[in-house]
Amino acid sequence: MSSKIFDLIQEEADRQKYGLEMIPSENYVSEKILKANGSILTNKYSEGFPGRRYYGGNEVIDKIEVYTVNLAKKLFGVPAAFVQSYSGSPANMAVTMAVCEPGDVVMGLALSSGGHLTHGANLNFSSIFYKAVNYKVGDDWKIDFTELGALAKKHKPKLIWVGTTAYPFKLDYKKFRKIADMVGAALVADCSHITGLIISGAHESPVPYVDIITTTTHKTLRGPRGAMILVTDRGLKKDPEIKGKIERAIIPGIQGGPHNHQTAAIAIALEEASLPSFKKYGVQIAKNAAVLAKELGTVSETHLILLSLTKYGYGLGYQAQYALEEAGITVNKNTIPGEPASPFYPSGVRLGTPALTTRGMKEKDMVKIAGWIKRVLEEIRGLDLPKEQEKRKDFLKEVKIKLHQNQNLKQIKKEVAAFAGKFPVPGIG
Ligand code: DSN
Numbered sequence: 158m159s160s161k162i163f164d165l166i167q168e169e170a171d172r173q174k175y176g177l178e179m180i181p182s183e184n185y186v187s188e189k190i191l192k193a194n195g196s197i198l199t200n201k202y203s204e205g206f207p208g209r210r211y212y213g214g215n216e217v218i219d220k221i222e223v224y225t226v227n228l229a230k231k232l233f234g235v236p237a238a239f240v241q242s243y244s245g246s247p248a249n250m251a252v253t254m255a256v257c258e259p260g261d262v263v264m265g266l267a268l269s270s271g272g273h274l275t276h277g278a279n280l281n282f283s284s285i286f287y288k289a290v291n292y293k294v295g296d297d298w299k300i301d302f303t304e305l306g307a308l309a310k311k312h313k314p315k316l317i318w319v320g321t322t323a324y325p326f327k328l329d330y331k332k333f334r335k336i337a338d339m340v341g342a343a344l345v346a347d348c349s350h351i352t353g354l355i356i357s358g359a360h361e362s363p364v365p366y367v368d369i370i371t372t373t374t375h376k377t378l379r380g381p382r383g384a385m386i387l388v389t390d391r392g393l394k395k396d397p398e399i400k401g402k403i404e405r406a407i408i409p410g411i412q413g414g415p416h417n418h419q420t421a422a423i424a425i426a427l428e429e430a431s432l433p434s435f436k437k438y439g440v441q442i443a444k445n446a447a448v449l450a451k452e453l454g455t456v457s458e459t460h461l462i463l464l465s466l467t468k469y470g471y472g473l474g475y476q477a478q479y480a481l482e483e484a485g486i487t488v489n490k491n492t493i494p495g496e497p498a499s500p501f502y503p504s505g506v507r508l509g510t511p512a513l514t515t516r517g518m519k520e521k522d523m524v525k526i527a528g529w530i531k532r533v534l535e536e537i538r539g540l541d542l543p544k545e546q547e548k549r550k551d552f553l554k555e556v557k558i559k560l561h562q563n564q565n566l567k568q569i570k571k572e573v574a575a576f577a578g579k580f581p582v583p584g585i586g
Pocket of ligand 1 (some may be wrong): 182245322
C-alpha cells in the first residue's frame, strides 16, 4: 500500500512518539480502539436508532449501538445514553435544542474564564440562536458563585452549563444545582475534559446533581473522537419527554448517518474504562498534574495546568507554544483570567498529563518534564508581544525564525526525544 498519506502518518507517528504530548484534551487510544475505528463499519449508512433505521442492512449495526449504549448506562449509572454525536459540539447543540426553544436564555462559563464555545460564546450557535449569558471566574481564578447566582436570578436561564476547558479546579455540582433549582433551569454537565477523572473516582460524579451530561470520548476517557449524551434519573423525572427530544435533536435536528466505526470504538473505550486499571490511570493523571503544577509554581486539582507567563513578560503565550514545540513539547497557548494581552496572542499556556500518563509516566517524570519546560521558557524572555497591533505579525515571524535557530531549544529537543522514545505509544510501539 502506498500513498503520500501513509508517509505523512508515519511522520506524525514519529512526532507522537518522540515528543511530549501535553495538550490536555488529547490522548493515545489503544490498539483495539484504533482497529475498530479503522474498520469496515465506516461503510454503512444507518440514520435513525436501533430498530428504527431509514436504511436496510442494519442488523449488526443495531447490535453494536445497543451494546455501546448499555455499556455507557452501566458505567455512568444513568437510565439513558446516546452515542451518535459526531463530537462534543454537536452533542452540546443537540442538548441545547432538546432543552430550549430558540431565543431562550442559556448560561455557561465565559470562554475567557475557561468555558467552552458551545456554552454561550460569541459567534457560536449557542449565542446566535439563544440568548447567552456568561458567568466568570473571580480573582482567585475560581467560579464566582455570587455572580452566577445573581445572573441566574436576573436572566432566568432555561439551561445552565457546568463544564470547562481550561479550569484547573474541581467543580462544586451541589452549588450549581442550588442555583439551577432556584430559577427552574435544567442543569447540564459537560464533563468532556474530566470524564476519565470522574470514572476513576478522582473527581466527584455529577450524576446525582445534574439532569443531563455530555462528554467527548477522546479526552481523559481515552476513546476515539466522538461524544455521548447521558440523561440522569433526575433529568428523566424533570422531563419525561427528554429522551425523545434528544433523539429528534440528533436526527433530523442536526446529523445524518451516525459514524458506526466511531460508535464501535467508543464501546471498546467504555469496556476499557470499566477495568480496574482505568481507575489507576485516572488517579495517576491527577497526581501527575498536581506534581507538574507544583514544579511550575502553580496548582492543579485536575488533569490540566493553566500557566500564566506574565512573570516572563507580556503576551508570551504564542511564543511559549512555539518554543516548546521546537523543543518537542506540545501545548497550546491560552488566555488567562483577566487576560492582559490579546485572545489571539494571550498570556498563558494550557498543558496537561492525560497522554503522558497513558505512556506510563509518573511523578518523577513530571519533575523532569517541568525542568525542560522551565528551561524553554527562559528562552522566550525578552520576546514580549508588541503593544501596537500592526507590528505583531512581522514581529512574530522574526520570533519564529529566532526560536527555530535557537541552539538551547535544539539541545532540549534531543533530551526530550531520548526520554520520550523510551515510553511506548499504542499503535506505534
Ligand atoms: N478543543 C477542546 C479542547 O481542547 O479543550 C474543547 O472542545
